Amino acid sequence: MHxxxxxxxxxxxxxxxxxxxxxxxxxxxxASVVNPFDVYAIEEAVRLKERVGGKVTAxxxxxxxxxxxxxxxxxxxxxxxxxxxxRAFAGSDTWATSYTLSAALRKIGDYSLILCxxxxxxxxxxxxxxxxxTHLNLPQITYVRKIEEIAEGRIVAERLLENGCESIESxxxxxxxxxxxxxxxxxxxxxxxxxxxxxxxxxxxxxxxEADRKKLGLDGSPTKVVKIFTPPAREGGEVLQGxxxxxxxxxxELLKETIIAANA
Amino acid sequence: xxxxxxxxxxxxxxCKLCVKACPFGAIEMEGRLAxxxxxxxxxxxxxxxxxRFEAIEMKQKAAADASDxxxxxxxxxxxxQTDGHVESITYELLGEGRKLADDLGMKLCAVLLxxxxxxxxxxxxxxxxxxxxxxxxxxxxxxxxEPYAAVLIDLIRRHKPNVVLSGATTIGRSLVARVxxxxxxxxxxxxxxxxxxxETKNLLQTRPAFGGNIMATIITPNHRPQMATVxxxxxxxxxxxxxxxxxxxxxxxAGQILKSRTRRTAFVREKESTVNLAEANIIVSGGRGLQKxxxxxxLREFAEVVGAGVGASRAAVDANWIxxxxxxxxxxxxxxxxxxxxxxxxxxxxHLAGMSSAEIIVAINRDPDAPIFNIATYGIVGxxxxxxxxxxxxxxKALGK
Numbered sequence: 251m252h253x254x255x256x257x258x259x260x261x262x263x264x265x266x267x268x269x270x271x272x273x274x275x276x277x278x279x280x281a282s283v284v285n286p287f288d289v290y291a292i293e294e295a296v297r298l299k300e301r302v303g304g305k306v307t308a309x310x311x312x313x314x315x316x317x318x319x320x321x322x323x324x325x326x327x328x329x330x331x332x333x334x335x336x337r338a339f340a341g342s343d344t345w346a347t348s349y350t351l352s353a354a355l356r357k358i359g360d361y362s363l364i365l366c367x368x369x370x371x372x373x374x375x376x377x378x379x380x381x382x383x384t385h386l387n388l389p390q391i392t393y394v395r396k397i398e399e400i401a402e403g404r405i406v407a408e409r410l411l412e413n414g415c416e417s418i419e420s421x422x423x424x425x426x427x428x429x430x431x432x433x434x435x436x437x438x439x440x441x442x443x444x445x446x447x448x449x450x451x452x453x454x455x456x457x458x459x460e461a462d463r464k465k466l467g468l469d470g471s472p473t474k475v476v477k478i479f480t481p482p483a484r485e486g487g488e489v490l491q492g493x494x495x496x497x498x499x500x501x502x503e504l505l506k507e508t509i510i511a512a513n514a
Numbered sequence: 515x516x517x518x519x520x521x522x523x524x525x526x527x528x529c530k531l532c533v534k535a536c537p538f539g540a541i542e543m544e545g546r547l548a549x550x551x552x553x554x555x556x557x558x559x560x561x562x563x564x565x566r567f568e569a570i571e572m573k574q575k576a577a578a579d580a581s582d583x584x585x586x587x588x589x590x591x592x593x594x595q596t597d598g599h600v601e602s603i604t605y606e607l608l609g610e611g612r613k614l615a616d617d618l619g620m621k622l623c624a625v626l627l628x629x630x631x632x633x634x635x636x637x638x639x640x641x642x643x644x645x646x647x648x649x650x651x652x653x654x655x656x657x658x659x660e661p662y663a664a665v666l667i668d669l670i671r672r673h674k675p676n677v678v679l680s681g682a683t684t685i686g687r688s689l690v691a692r693v694x695x696x697x698x699x700x701x702x703x704x705x706x707x708x709x710x711x712x713e714t715k716n717l718l719q720t721r722p723a724f725g726g727n728i729m730a731t732i733i734t735p736n737h738r739p740q741m742a743t744v745x746x747x748x749x750x751x752x753x754x755x756x757x758x759x760x761x762x763x764x765x766x767x768a769g770q771i772l773k774s775r776t777r778r779t780a781f782v783r784e785k786e787s788t789v790n791l792a793e794a795n796i797i798v799s800g801g802r803g804l805q806k807x808x809x810x811x812x813l814r815e816f817a818e819v820v821g822a823g824v825g826a827s828r829a830a831v832d833a834n835w836i837x838x839x840x841x842x843x844x845x846x847x848x849x850x851x852x853x854x855x856x857x858x859x860x861x862x863x864x865h866l867a868g869m870s871s872a873e874i875i876v877a878i879n880r881d882p883d884a885p886i887f888n889i890a891t892y893g894i895v896g897x898x899x900x901x902x903x904x905x906x907x908x909x910x911k912a913l914g915k
Contacts, residue, residue, distance in 0.1 A: 261724075263863065286845060313553030340518050341557035344703075345695060371844060372724055375703035380659075380691035389775040390659055392688040395838070406779060410839065411684050412790050413596060417780040424776075430845045431838035468518045468557050468573060472700030472737035475558045478537045481722070481729050484870055489882075489893040497894045498904035501876065502912045504892060505853060508874065509913065512795035512852045513821040 251304035251362035251402075251422075253295040256351050256382065257288040257323060259316040260372040284319045287367025289326075290428050293435040294397065295365050296327035302400055305329040307358065311339060311350050317451050325438030325446035332358070336455040338466045344373075346470035348381025353459040355386060363405065364425045368393055379427035389424045395431040518557055518573045521548045525569035535564030585674055586738035589615040592666065592680040592690070593626040593638055593646075596656075600626075600634050602751065602793055603681035605641050607744060609752035610708055611679055612642040614717070617710040620676060623647060627665055629655035632762075639760030641752040647673070649765045653772040656781075657685045663692040664771040670697050675739045677717055679708075682743035683792065694741050700734030701741040704848075706748045706871070707731075717742070725844050725867030746792040747850040748871075784839060791842065794823030797851045799842055799869070800835075801827035803858015803879060803898050807835035812899060813857060816906040819915055825849065825869075827859045843868035858898040861886025878902070 262281040284292070295306045308323035310316050311334040320331025334354045342350065355361060364383075369376035376392075383390035396408040398417060406419045410429055438446070456466055464470065490497040528546030540554035541561060548570070550561070562570045591607040593600055608624065615622040624638035625647045635646040649665050666689065670678065678693075680686035682704045694701035706729075707720035716733045717740040723730050734740040784790075791797060798817040800810055810824070817824050825842040826835070842849055844864040854872035859865060861877070861884055869875070870889055877890035878898045887893045894901055909915075 315553070337517055337552055340552045340555060344691070344701065345698075348695060373703075374723060374725070375691075376687045377691040377694070377701060377703055380688055381695045384663075384692045384695040390688070390692070391776065392659070393684055409684075412792060414781060414783040416778050416782075418776050419779050420776040429838070430841075472698070472734050473702055473732050474735060475556060475730050476718075476733050477731040478558065479729050479731075481726065484889045486888045487891040487893070489887065489890075489895060494894075494896050494901055495904050495908075497896070498901065498908045501892060501894070501905065502908045505874070505876070506909075506912050508852060509796065509820050509909070 251298070251302055251400075252358075252360050253298055253304060253306045253363050253365060254355060254358060254361045255288070255291050255295045255306065255308045255323065255328065255365045256378070257292065257308055257310050257319055257367070258285045258370045259283070259310060259312050259319045260285045260370055282315070282318065284322050285367055285370045285372075287369060287371065287428070287430070288319075289367070289435045290430055290432050291365040291367045291426075292323045292326050292328060293433045294428055295363075296436075297433065298363070298397065298400060299327070304362070307332060309334065309351065309354055309358075311335070311342075311347060311354070314453070320451050321446040321449065322438070324449050325442040326436060327442060331449060331451045333451055333453045334459065335453050336466075338456040338463065341468035341471060342466070343471035343473045344375050344377040344381055345472055346466055348378045349385055349465045349470055350459070350461060351378070352382050352385035353461040354454055355382065357454065357459050362422050363400075364388070364423065366425065366427045368427045368429050376427070379425055383425035386425075389420045390426070391418050391420055391424065392427045394426045394428045397426075397432075517552065519550055519552075519555060519562075520571055521550060522569045522571065523547055525567045527567055527569070529566070531564045531566060532561035532570060535560045583736075583738050586676040588621045588623050588673075588675050589618065589677040590623045590625055590647075590675040590679065590739070591643070592678065592686065593624045593634070594681050594683060594685055595626070595628050595631060595634060598628060598631050598634065600637055601681065601683070603683060603686075603744075603746050604638070605751040606746070606749040607679045607681065608638065608642045610744065610749040611677075612752060614677060614708060614710055615644075618676065618715060621645065623675070625649075625666065625669060627654045627662055629653075635762045637754070639762075640754040640756055640758050642758070643760055645761040645763055647763050647765050649767055651767065651772060653774075656778065657689070658774045658776065658778065659688055659692065660774045660776065661772045662689050663696070665767055666690075666693050667696045668767065668771055669765060670739060678739045678741045680741075680743050682745045686743050690741055690743060697739070698737060699739050699741045700737050701743070702732045702734075703743050705742045705744045708742065708744070708749075716740070725863070726870060727867075745848065745850065791823045791825055791840070791847050791849050794849070794851050796820055796822035796853045796855075797825045797842070797849055797869075797872075798822040798855040798857065799825030799827065799859060800830055800857050800898070801859030801865075802829040802833075803860075804830065804835070805858075805899065807833075809899055810836055812902050812906075816855075816902050816909070819906050819909050819913065822853075822855070823851075825854075827862075827865050856886050856890070857902060859886055860884045861889070
């Protein structure tokens with residue numbers, strides 16, 4: 251089977267601030283990493299390969315330096331990486347991003363299962379996974395916490411819902427988005443790191459994936475960011491003083507009405 | 515010119531105004547000429563507006579034909595229901611949707627999909643809907659991605675709504691991401707603020723990014739409908755008015771639309787009734803400071819007395835003290851309760867990303883320098899294991915339990 255993982259390069263921390271004087275994002279010293287949710291998707295793909303055989307391909311769309319996340323995926327056990335990169339992709343929102351990735355997946359062609367992290371830690375939209383499924387007209391199982399069965403042409407996975415957990419059976423190919431609970435990602439092995447260093451990573455442009463230019467980048471993105479700002483900082487309040495039982499009583503006084511109202 | 519944005523070298527004077535204006539640090543000076551790093555640029559246009567010399571040009575999308583957009587009317591709310599019970603997020607959306615519809619001079623509509631849910635339509639009208647599109651079919655008894663998406667797509671194509679709102683829930687996010695791609699609509703995730711631009715009548719969608727450290731306002735200028743998912747507990751629930759009148763429009767749907775390639779083979783309800791943290795008004799969360807899994811019982815006891823859901827930090831979940839479904843924070847759930855008790859949680863940035871929008875934050879921690887105190891409304895410096903039983907007994911007395 252061919253497992254394809256779609257991953258994204260993101261800033262290592264979400265602790266980004268806007269410099270109030272220059273109104274710019276302060277990115278100094280912030281490294282780029284694989285989106286933390288995608289690491290679970292990579293791990294799950296590698297485990298599936300170990301379970302049923304096949305190969306794992308990691309795909310990312312981004313600037314040339316995003317190649318680094320593909321090497322990390324290879325270090326974890328992916329067999330190949332493909333960088334989707336073109337200036338025409340600049341300004342893509344989730345519509346255009348999922349379209350671009352789906353065009354690359356069409357070129358790959360023989361995928362059995364497409365895996366994504368549940369969302370990216372910078373944008374937090376959770377829209378690209380279902381977007382890819384829709385562009386490719388594939389079924390989807392989102393928020394997967396466990397793959398129960400996988401066989402030729404069929405998968406059963408557990409989806410985490412707000413009020414419980416459901417098992418869903420889907421034909422293959424389909425798109426999964428996975429949550430952290432699904433596994434504990436491995437650290438790259440020495441062999442994996444060697445493979446990652448040596449791997450030749452092809453870059454596919456808009457022309458290579460035969461994409462419709464009108465659906466790429468700015469032109470293909472219905473949404474537009476008009477303003478970016480820092481939310482007002484939350485300030486610390488009152489630290490209650492005194493013996494523990496005094497603090498407890500004081501807190502009751504402070505919160506009693508709110509708690510009664512919240513439970514009404 | 516294949517680049518989407520470019521600097522005109524004959525007009526740029528090297529004043530660096532654009533460098534300052536760029537929120538993404540994407541512009542650098544090369545000698546006396548500004549250079550835009552397309553890898554960092556998001557085409558937000560801040561530099562174009564800031565340049566006094568008209569030296570930066572950006573590819574403009576052809577504006578949509580106004581008459582095309584004018585055909586799209588009314589504000590729709592996807593009415594999420596489980597087992598025939600309308601979820602509270604729906605009432606929050608109706609509260610917000612009512613304002614938007616009034617500002618647009620349009621009607622508010624709820625879209626209700628389910629099986630034997632006719633009676634729920636009345637509730638949606640009481641909460642502000644002018645009319646309800648009802649699709650009542652056995653195939654829609656519970657959420658399934660494909661039939662739900664197909665029905666919503668069909669309704670949108672037939673009726674052309676201007677705005678479509680859904681909760682940023684597991685179901686909402688899975689559903690509308692499919693719908694938006696199919697109907698070629700813009701979709702903004704996880705909004706915490708919505709408003710109508712008085713001039714353009716565009717929906718201004720404000721949402722947190724980077725775990726809440728940055729806010730962005732997003733529009734969909736040339737596509738309709740304008741679609742958004744909205745975070746739980748941010749908007750105020752619409753108050754029910756039993757006297758309100760409205761129409762229930764029963765929609766006929768072609769059978770083939772209801773087909774699903776996926777099939778639910780089992781469903782296990784989470785035993786703990788308080789686990790739906792997104793809906794909880796009060797959350798009591800425990801972290802590493804609880805020291806061992808058994809001590810979560812002390813926390814649970816307190817949670818029960820104050821009627822709270824039980825949350826946890828990543829540290830407690832990773833130590834297998836409590837299941838992942840309780841995890842609050844960047845890799846867990848984002849919550850917005852009235853009161854959040856952080857017990858033995860130091861307040862790592864990843865945890866704060868999931869709970870810092872709570873109305874009141876109470877922090878109990880032994881370390882007076884723990885970052886959680888920087889955002890706590892009320893703090894108690896002390897051992898959570900010692901404080902929690904005191905709180906349990908004091909609140910039990912005060913609440914008459």
